[in-house]
Structures are given as C-alpha cells and as structure tokens.
Amino acid sequence: MKRLFTLMIALFAVMTFAKAQDQASLDQAVKDWERAKAYIQEYMDAMPEEGYAFKPTPEMRSFAEQFLHIADANFGFAATISGTKSPLGDASAEKTGEKTKAATMKTLNDSYDFVLAALKGLSADKYRESINFFKMNMTRAVVMGKCFEHQAHHRGQSTVYLRLKGVKPPAEKLF
Numbered sequence: 283m284k285r286l287f288t289l290m291i292a293l294f295a296v297m298t299f300a301k302a303q304d305q306a307s308l309d310q311a312v313k314d315w316e317r318a319k320a321y322i323q324e325y326m327d328a329m330p331e332e333g334y335a336f337k338p339t340p341e342m343r344s345f346a347e348q349f350l351h352i353a354d355a356n357f358g359f360a361a362t363i364s365g366t367k368s369p370l371g372d373a374s375a376e377k378t379g380e381k382t383k384a385a386t387m388k389t390l391n392d393s394y395d396f397v398l399a400a401l402k403g404l405s406a407d408k409y410r411e412s413i414n415f416f417k418m419n420m421t422r423a424v425v426m427g428k429c430f431e432h433q434a435h436h437r438g439q440s441t442v443y444l445r446l447k448g449v450k451p452p453a454e455k456l457f
Contacts, residue, residue: 305406311426312401317455318430319394322349322437324452325444326390331383333447345443346381349390352433353379356393359429362415363422364400401426 326349334346343351353375357368375389401409404422415425441451 307423308401308404308406308409311409311423311430312398314430315394315397315401317457318433318437319391319398321452321455322352322390322394322433323387324455325349325437325440326383326387328444328449328452329383329440329447330449333443333449334381334383334386336443336447338442338446343376344381345440346383346386347376348436348440348443349386350374350376350379350381352436353390353393355429355432356390356397359425359432360393360397360400362413363425364403366400369396397426397429 329345335344337344354370357370357375361368369392375393379385379389409422412419412421413425444451
C-alpha cells in the first residue's frame with residue numbers, strides 16, 4: 283500500500299513537472315516572438331524610405347517584399363495554430379500590399395501582434411497538440427518554431443540589402 287501511494291505521488295509529480303515545462307515552453311515562445319518583433323523593427327527603421335523598393339538583383343524580392351513575405355507567413359501560420367482567420371483573408375501582402383516604409387512596417391507589426399495574440403490565446407496543452415499543417419502532422423509548437431525560423435531567415439537576408447545600401451544592420455539580439 284505504501285509503495286502504491288509513493289508511486290502515485292511520483293506519477294503526480296512527473297505529470298505536474300511536465301505541465302510546468304509545457305507552460306514554460308509557451309511562455310518562452312511568447313518572449314522570443316516579442317524579442318523578434320522588436321529586432322525586426324530595428325531592421326525596418328534602419329532602411330531609408332527609398333531603400334524599400336531596392337532589389338539586389340531583378341529576380342529577388344525588394345526590401346519591402348522581404349518583410350511583407352514574413353508578414354504573410356506570420357499571419358498564415360498563426361491563423362492555423364489559433365483556428366482563426368488571417369486578417370489578410372486569402373490575400374498576400376507581398377503581392378498586393380502597399381510597399382512604402384510606413385505601410386510595410388504597419389503590416390509586419392500587425393502580423394507579429396497577430397502571432398503574439400495567437401500564442402497568448404493557447405493553453406500549454408493546446409500548444410503541444412498535434413495538427414495537420416502542409417499535409418504533415420506536427421504540434422502547434424513545431425508549427426510556430428518553423429514560422430520563427432522563417433522570419434529569422436528572411437530578416438537575415440535583409441542584412442545584405444542594408445549593407446548594399448550602405449546601412450549598418452542592427453546588432454544581434456539573442457536575449
């Protein structure tokens with residue numbers, strides 16, 4: 283009887299610890315996305331207005347299109363994990379959005395706010411729940427990890443645009 287009681291207490295402790303880890307993971311994701319939003323804002327601020335139309339080569343995205351592409355993904359991924367509609371509907375900010383500095387910054391900031399609202403609207407259990415995404419089964423946490431990777435990739439590409447325009451990119455923000 284004593285062993286059974288000890289086993290039940292241990293099982294309860296493990297389950298409680300696992301739940302706490304899930305919540306910590308979700309809380310960290312929110313912090314990471316808040317940091318990413320502030321960091322990408324510095325990139326957008328650094329480029330002068332005339333640089334928003336700049337393309338390093340004709341077949342590449344413009345500086346504005348890089349960030350509108352990030353916004354499209356942010357809206358789409360966050361809509362998927364939250365079960366809500368993207369504010370863009372089926373439209374693409376990259377393809378149809380206004381590409382001025384102010385409009386690009388607004389669209390991108392709105393997309394980060396949408397991501398943050400989606401994450402904050404999830405419970406830890408829901409965050410770890412598997413969903414179908416691009417015909418693959420993965421947790422909402424993995425989906426948003428892929429989205430985070432995507433925005434970091436394109437933000438990194440924009441460093442080249444800044445350098446080619448003679449603008450020093452913002453210092454890295456790991457924390």
